[in-house]
Amino acid sequence: MPRIKPLPAELDSSVRQLVVRLRELKTHGELTMRRLAAGTGYSARSWERYLGGTSLPPRAAVEALARITGADPVRLLAMHEIAAASWDDRRAESAEQPRPTEPAPTAPPASPATAPPPRRLPHIALTTGVVALTVAFMAALLLVLRLGEDVAPAAVATSAGTTATAPPHSYTCRITRTDGRWSAGINNGRDTEISYGDTGADVAEAQCLLRRAGISPGGIDGMFGPLTLRAVKTFQDRAGLVVDGMLGPRSWKALRG
Template identity: 40%
Template sequence: MPRWKELPAETSNSERQLLVQLRRLKDHSDLSLAALASRTSYSRSSWERYLNGKKPVPRTAVEELARVCGTEPTRLIVLYDVAERARAKAPAPGRADEPSSPPRSSQPSSPAQNQERGQEQGREQTPDRAQDQDQDRAQESASTLASASASARPGRTVPLGWMLAAVALAVAVAFGAGVLTARGWDDEAPAEKTGPVAVGAGYLRGQTYKCAVRRQDGELRAGRSDTREMLLDINSTGFDVVEAQCLLREKGFSPGVFDGLYDERTKGAAKKFQQAHHLVVDGIIGPDTWRELRG
């Protein structure tokens, strides 16, 4: 099973919980992204963006994924509604995915450039598939520039302004194509660890935290989070995970690490704890497991 990429640092906790459950459902179904695309109304690239947190997943996509995987969608819809309310409260980000228009030159356009503009204006795209064609358009632009340069007659003087504009546009096209390629789907390459990374609210990914568990108001607390309901599963991160790791150690089921990353060791410790307390042994920390951990 390919390893999932880390979710973007700016992903909210509620959105993170929804994506963790959708990823888990997809993994258990053994369906590839291409298989999901063939069985739903969303393309493979759309599913890749949704499940990697690059774009908010629509409600209908949540329902279709549940249907295809043969599970009751109620729980997922509840998580979706919570994430949707959180998105509504957050400030609207700028549309960074819109390609900026290249600066217009004061020089008259060449026939090759006019032809390129006509092709771009006549090309109709749907929102979900527009990003898939960005790299193709970049390659077409580069080819058009190369053809225009090659067709110039020997000895013909090319205005300096045109030459500089062509070079700048070619560099911009090549850079944009490289960025899009780097952001593509990579099932085999694991995420590189480059030291502690800020992930909001003071949590640093890659840093180890100390546990200081004490009883307060009749329940155990490690001072990292006071949640009793947050769902934690593989690839969950943050202080909620640190809290769970510390409480597991306090209960005698230490995961060995206290870094806020819900990995296989933490899940294994959670399973042993659940089995000892006669809970559902799935390794997912939810309300029932939190109640026993804080008891």
């Protein structure tokens, strides 16, 4: 697993505390960026920014990470709320900082012999006003361009968040026993090999059968995450099988037996 880069020195303490906690959950759950993306619905590149401290993760991303790692979502979301408030304050301060403007050019002092006649004063005032107006317009244009750069990533993050906040698929266990084999009625009796990071009906079937065997895999959500991995290893150990965390033919046979 690649080493995570140090956080930026200027990062706010509340944001730093949140990012450090998210890194700990990723490490504890032995999650690669690919598995993190598959489990939360956010891309690996987005998680690189979140865990690198260059972008604040959306609330839904933090909640999804808590779900797949078995962490307490209440405490994690409270940390995110504090970090989000600090993050927004920093952005507001950055946007409100005054930008330096060029001083209006001043005419060199004229000697009494070369002083312009009074009729030229309006022309000088008009020139000075045009220069000042141009400087103000350029400053406003730079501000708009910078705000546009800040809004674009936010729009992308919002779009990703809208997709990721869709509720996970739920399954219902219908435990039956036919011809000496247990079934949960989800994957039509398949014994497909599955492992950490897989999703779908085969995982949900295994979760139901693990629960029937008295071992909790977490929720019946069809996601082979840390809790399901721990349940599979516990079952394999009890059944005298090789404890590799993968459900192959022998493990399926023991589950259905």
